[in-house]
Amino acid sequence: MGTISTNDFQKGTFINFRNEPHQIVSVEFYNPGKGSAVYRTRLKNLKSQRVLDFTFKSGEQALEIDVETREMQYLYKTENEYFFMNPLTFEQLQIPRDILGNLQKLVKEGEIYQVILYEGNALSIRAPKKVILKVSESSDSARGNTVGAPKKLVTLETGLEVLAPLFIKEGDEIVIDVDSLEYVERASRK
Numbered sequence: 001m002g003t004i005s006t007n008d009f010q011k012g013t014f015i016n017f018r019n020e021p022h023q024i025v026s027v028e029f030y031n032p033g034k035g036s037a038v039y040r041t042r043l044k045n046l047k048s049q050r051v052l053d054f055t056f057k058s059g060e061q062a063l064e065i066d067v068e069t070r071e072m073q074y075l076y077k078t079e080n081e082y083f084f085m086n087p088l089t090f091e092q093l094q095i096p097r098d099i100l101g102n103l104q105k106l107v108k109e110g111e112i113y114q115v116i117l118y119e120g121n122a123l124s125i126r127a128p129k130k131v132i133l134k135v136s137e138s139s140d141s142a143r144g145n146t147v148g149a150p151k152k153l154v155t156l157e158t159g160l161e162v163l164a165p166l167f168i169k170e171g172d173e174i175v176i177d178v179d180s181l182e183y184v185e186r187a188s189r190k
Helices: 097-105
Strands: 002-005 014-017 020-030 038-045 051-057 061-064 068-077 081-085 092-096 112-118 121-126 130-138 151-156 161-165 173-177 182-186
Touching: 081 097, 092 097, 092 121, 097 121, 151 173, 161 173, 161 182
Parallel strands: none
Antiparallel strands: 002 061, 014 020, 014 061, 020 038, 038 051, 068 081, 068 112, 081 092, 112 121, 130 151, 130 173, 151 161, 173 182
């Protein structure tokens, strides 16, 4: 751990802010012309997952924290915890469900995810922007119902339900946006 100046702030940097680990989600330099320059930041608390806006004066110091990123395989879940395993050492790690956020509805058994660790504890999971999931249930669409880009409710292999176009059927793989949990497109066949 070392101190860094606000001039070195970048998106994705991990800092100790108010004695809690935070990740810089966005940073913007602002020079009002009158007065001192500032850095407007958006910080995500890695323990509570809350996001807050904070303005630092130019040249202020912050304590950068060392985090470790490990690729871990998702195994299974219980009511309150998700279990991941390091595929190299077979060491298992229990992660509370609230750390996963939206990812709870998207994780698939056997898939590899990047787990961010601080002092041996999981802080967050780095998810891809989009994930591909198979449609496990889909109702048949009504013939002739094509006005205004209609959609139907489909159930995915993880249990998540999303609205998808009428041409999506059971067994298709579709792309889901992790942030909005919405249908993006049909996955391309290889």
